[in-house]
Amino acid sequence: VRQILIDCGAEDAHAVQVSGPSGTCISFREFDRRIAFEDLATAGAFMVFSRERDMFEVARNFTHFFAHESCGFCTPCRVGTSLNGTPWTSSPPGKGSAYDMNEMKNIMHILRGMAIAASATPRQPGGADMEKFPEAYEKRLKRLDFEPAFDLDGALCRRAPHHRPRRRMGAPRR
């Protein structure tokens, strides 16, 4: 992989997605792996991500892609891909919880084993990605241990802009 990156001038690569979204995502720590059936099997697709890219956003994008593309025939994939999209959309920076991470890991496990196209389903985004780019995920978490999925303070804050105090009786109109 390193050789290919050098050949095409991608020197500051951070990650390479080999063989499309359902393939394998490797981090910069693994660029010495080989393109081979025994290691990284691919039909030739290569996506290179530079250091400026946020791997969390990359995985979020893939997750949406799979939820959109699932044919819907079998339940684990139809439900799993869309469930897997939920924590991502509801987790703005710093708002995700360790619970979301665990849920995603569980869903990935089901998708891998049970979906009819287990070999061509979303295995990577959110799955091994989480282990390979922990820093990208952890900075989206409020705390690394348990955090309730519903944030009361956050919900109240979000209401604030629309919630204006009432004008007092007799107070001058502005």
Next chain:
Amino acid sequence: MEAASAAGVYIPHLCHHPEFKPHGSCKLCTVSIGGRLGAACTNKAAEGMKVESETAALNADRRR
């Protein structure tokens, strides 16, 4: 699925019904067939086939 039922072995399922053609969409009946996972309703029984259903791992997946 039908071979197992005939032998008195229950495999959990949702979409399968003996009066309909196997569909294989709910995947609840996923079993380990010679080490590979597959739906019990759509895989045909064969001579010498080794099928595992009541394993801790499979039951955990069914509950998830």
